Amino acid sequence: MNRRGQAKVDSTLRVCEDIFCLGDMAEFSPAGGEAPLPAMAPVAMQQGAHCGENVVRKARGEPLQPFAYQDPGIMATVGRTRGVAFMNGKTYQGSIGWLTWLWHHLLRIVDFQNRVLVTARWAWGYVAWKWGVRLVYEAPPAETPPQRS
Numbered sequence: 061m062n063r064r065g066q067a068k069v070d071s072t073l074r075v076c077e078d079i080f081c082l083g084d085m086a087e088f089s090p091a092g093g094e095a096p097l098p099a100m101a102p103v104a105m106q107q108g109a110h111c112g113e114n115v116v117r118k119a120r121g122e123p124l125q126p127f128a129y130q131d132p133g134i135m136a137t138v139g140r141t142r143g144v145a146f147m148n149g150k151t152y153q154g155s156i157g158w159l160t161w162l163w164h165h166l167l168r169i170v171d172f173q174n175r176v177l178v179t180a181r182w183a184w185g186y187v188a189w190k191w192g193v194r195l196v197y198e199a200p201p202a203e204t205p206p207q208r209s
């Protein structure tokens with residue numbers, strides 16, 4: 061385990077002979093001594109697909125294949141109408157960047173029904189100004205009033 065609680069995995073996403081680990085829980089370093097992959101959704105999704113294939117290969121007694129990450133690019137939104145996206149060697153900025161971010165994220169949602177649901181929720185959040193920053197943080201403990209003796 062590293063300091064972030066991740067298990068180091070080999071090129072086939074295994075911790076040891078019969079145990080696979082992937083996504084946020086895994087520290088995977090690409091071949092060539094590059095830094096470990098970041099804990100991000102595209103890494104977890106690609107590793108999930110690859111791990112599934114390797115489990116099937118193992119069950120069939122076939123050799124396991126090493127995992128290779130395909131970088132889909134990077135993107136972020138800025139405010140309500142602006143964004144920036146770096147994909148396929150191109151940069152998209154401003155409202156085009158924002159629309160690229162939106163389109164890309166909606167396309168990634170599995171299942172048509174989920175996609176419609178999330179689109180409706182996001183649209184409502186946008187129109188009603190509920191499109192907040194999605195951060196997870198620990199709330200400070202509520203102050204307790206001083207005790208009277």
Ligand SMILES: Cc1cc2nc3c(=O)[nH]c(=O)nc-3n(C[C@H](O)[C@H](O)[C@H](O)COP(=O)(O)OP(=O)(O)OC[C@H]3O[C@@H](n4cnc5c(N)ncnc54)[C@H](O)[C@@H]3O)c2cc1C
Nearest residue numbers: 082083084085086098099100101102103104105194195196
């Ligand atoms: C606030 C926030 C914002 C983020 N924004 C982005 C972003 O913009 N872009 C991006 O690429 N990535 C983003 N990430 C990171 C991304 O969400 C993760 O990298 C990705 O979800 C990792 O997938 P995973 O399958 O490894 O883990 P998870 O998605 O965490 O899935 C693990 C699942 O296992 C379940 N589980 C846990 N313990 C048990 C148990 N004992 N038994 C059964 N089930 C269990 C959990 O409930 C969960 O459903 C963000 C993460 C956070 C927290």
